[in-house]
Amino acid sequence: MFVDQVTVEVEAGKGGDGMVAFRHEKFVPFGGPAGGDGGHGGSIVLYVDPGLRTLMDFRYQRHFHAKAGGNGQGKQMYGRKAEDIRLAVPAGTAVYDADTHTQIGDLTHNGQELVVAKGGRGGRGNVHFVSPKNTAPEIAENGEPGQHRYVTLELKVLADVGLVGFPSVGKSTLLSVVTSAKPKIAAYQFTTLTPNLGMVQLDDGSDFVMADLPGLIEGASTGVGLGFQFLRHVERTRVILHLVEMDPENGREPLDDYHQIRQELETYDDTILARPQLVVATKMDLPGASERFAAFKQALLDEGVQAKDIYAISSITHDGVKPLMQDTAKALASAPVFTPKATAEQADYIYKPEEQAVTVTRDADGTFILGGTKVERLFKMANLDHDDGALRFARQLRSLGVDDALREAGAQTGDLVAIDDFTFEFVE
Numbered sequence: 001m002f003v004d005q006v007t008v009e010v011e012a013g014k015g016g017d018g019m020v021a022f023r024h025e026k027f028v029p030f031g032g033p034a035g036g037d038g039g040h041g042g043s044i045v046l047y048v049d050p051g052l053r054t055l056m057d058f059r060y061q062r063h064f065h066a067k068a069g070g071n072g073q074g075k076q077m078y079g080r081k082a083e084d085i086r087l088a089v090p091a092g093t094a095v096y097d098a099d100t101h102t103q104i105g106d107l108t109h110n111g112q113e114l115v116v117a118k119g120g121r122g123g124r125g126n127v128h129f130v131s132p133k134n135t136a137p138e139i140a141e142n143g144e145p146g147q148h149r150y151v152t153l154e155l156k157v158l159a160d161v162g163l164v165g166f167p168s169v170g171k172s173t174l175l176s177v178v179t180s181a182k183p184k185i186a187a188y189q190f191t192t193l194t195p196n197l198g199m200v201q202l203d204d205g206s207d208f209v210m211a212d213l214p215g216l217i218e219g220a221s222t223g224v225g226l227g228f229q230f231l232r233h234v235e236r237t238r239v240i241l242h243l244v245e246m247d248p249e250n251g252r253e254p255l256d257d258y259h260q261i262r263q264e265l266e267t268y269d270d271t272i273l274a275r276p277q278l279v280v281a282t283k284m285d286l287p288g289a290s291e292r293f294a295a296f297k298q299a300l301l302d303e304g305v306q307a308k309d310i311y312a313i314s315s316i317t318h319d320g321v322k323p324l325m326q327d328t329a330k331a332l333a334s335a336p337v338f339t340p341k342a343t344a345e346q347a348d349y350i351y352k353p354e355e356q357a358v359t360v361t362r363d364a365d366g367t368f369i370l371g372g373t374k375v376e377r378l379f380k381m382a383n384l385d386h387d388d389g390a391l392r393f394a395r396q397l398r399s400l401g402v403d404d405a406l407r408e409a410g411a412q413t414g415d416l417v418a419i420d421d422f423t424f425e426f427v428e
C-alpha cells in the first residue's frame with residue numbers, strides 16, 4: 001500500500017550541560033574557573049533525495065531521537081556536539097505540525113533541507129559567569145532541551161501535467177508511450193495505485209513532467225475509491241489532460257464520464273477547473289470509436305468547449321499523440337506557476353505555538369505552582385547544585401516577573417513555591 005501521508009515523532013537532542021570546574025595550579029588554591037560549555041544537541045533535519053518517490057520508509061520507522069550534546073569538561077573543554085539525524089524525503093513533501101496543523105515547510109527541490117526539531121544549545125560553563133564581584137563563580141547552565149514534536153509528512157507529486165479520468169481509460173498507457181516510465185497497465189480498474197511520473201521530451205528540446213493519476217470515480221472527492229487520497233496530487237499540476245475513452249463496448253456514456261470527473265475535481269478544489277485542461281478522447285483505434293468521438297465532440301462544442309481543446313488519440317497506433325504533447329507543452333508555457341506556500345528558509349519562523357511565559361497556579365495543600373514556557377526552560381537550564389547557580393536562577397525568575405506574579409496570586413513570605421520537583425520558600 002502506498003503511503004503518501006505519515007505522522008512521525010521527532011525529538012532533538014538536549015544540549016550538554018555546562019560545567020563548574022576550577023583550574024588546579026600549584027600553589028594557587030583557587031586557580032580560576034575552568035568549566036567548559038556543553039555541546040549542541042543533535043537536530044532532526046529533512047532533506048530532499050531526488051531518487052525517492054514515496055514516503056514508504058517512514059512506515060517502518062516513525063520515531064526519531066537525536067543524541068544529546070556532551071557535557072562540558074574541566075580545563076575549559078567543550079562538550080561534543082551531537083550529530084544531526086538526517087532523513088531523506090522525496091521532492092514534493094509538505095511538512096505540518098501534527099498538533100497545530102500549521103505548515104512547517106515545503107520541500108520541493110533538490111538540495112533543500114528543513115530542520116523539524118532543533119537540537120538544544122549547550123549550557124555555558126562557569127568560565128562565562130566571572131564578574132568583578134564573583135571571580136570564582138559556582139554557576140553553570142544545563143543544556144537547553146531539544147525540540148520535541150509530531151510532524152505530518154505529506155507527499156504531493158510535483159508533475160507539471162496530470163492525467164485524470166475514470167479507471168482503465170488509458171492514462172498509464174499514454175504515459176508509457178510518451179515517456180520512459182514503466183507504469184503497470186492492465187484491463188482491470190484501479191491498476192494504478194500510486195502516481196507514476198515520466199519526463200516528456202519534445203523534438204524542440206522542451207520537456208515537462210507528466211503523471212498518470214489513479215482513476216477517479218463518482219464520489220472520489222468525498223472519499224470513494226482511491227480517488228480522494230490522490231486528488232491531492234492533482235492540486236499542483238498546472239495543466240490537466242482529461243482522458244475519456246471512446247470504446248463503444250464499455251457501456252458508458254462519454255459525456256457523462258466527462259461531467260462526472262469535472263464534478264469530482266470541482267468538489268475537491270474549485271480552482272482546479274480554472275487551469276488549462278485538454279479533453280482527450282482515447283482508444284480511437286477501436287472499431288466504432290470514431291463515431292463515438294464525433295458525437296462526443298459535437299456535444300462538447302455545444303457546451304462551449306473550444307475545438308482547439310479537444311483531442312483524439314490512440315496509444316496503440318500513436319495517432320494524434322505527438323500533436324497532443326506539443327500542444328500540452330504550449331499550454332504549460334502559458335499556465336500560471338504555483339509558488340510553494342513556504343520555503344525551508346522561512347520555515348523555522350513559521351511555527352509559533354501560543355506561549356505563556358509565566359503561569360502561577362495553586363495546588364490542594366496551598367503550594368504555588370510555577371509554570372509557563374519561559375519558566376520551565378529556565379528551570380531545565382539551571383544548575384541548582386551550587387549556591388551561586390541557585391542565586392542566579394532566583395534573579396532570572398525575578399526578571400521574568402515571577403515575584404510579581406506570585407504576589408498577585410496572594411503569596412506571602414514563608415509560602416511554598418514549586419517548579420517541577422524543586423520547591424523553595426517565597427521571601428518578600
Ligand SMILES: Nc1nc2c(ncn2[C@@H]2O[C@H](COP(=O)(O)OP(=O)(O)OP(=O)(O)O)[C@@H](O)[C@H]2O)c(=O)[nH]1
Nearest residue numbers: 167168169170171172173186187190191192215315
Ligand atoms: N485499444 C486500445 N486499448 C488501450 C489504449 N490505451 C489503453 N488501452 C487498454 O486499456 C486498458 C487500461 O489501460 P491503462 O493504461 O492501465 O488505464 P488507466 O487509465 O491507467 O487505468 P487505472 O490505472 O486503473 O486508472 C489496458 O488493457 C490497455 O491496454 C488504446 O489507445 N487503444
Ligand SMILES: [Mg+2]
Nearest residue numbers: 171172191192
Ligand atoms: Mg493507470
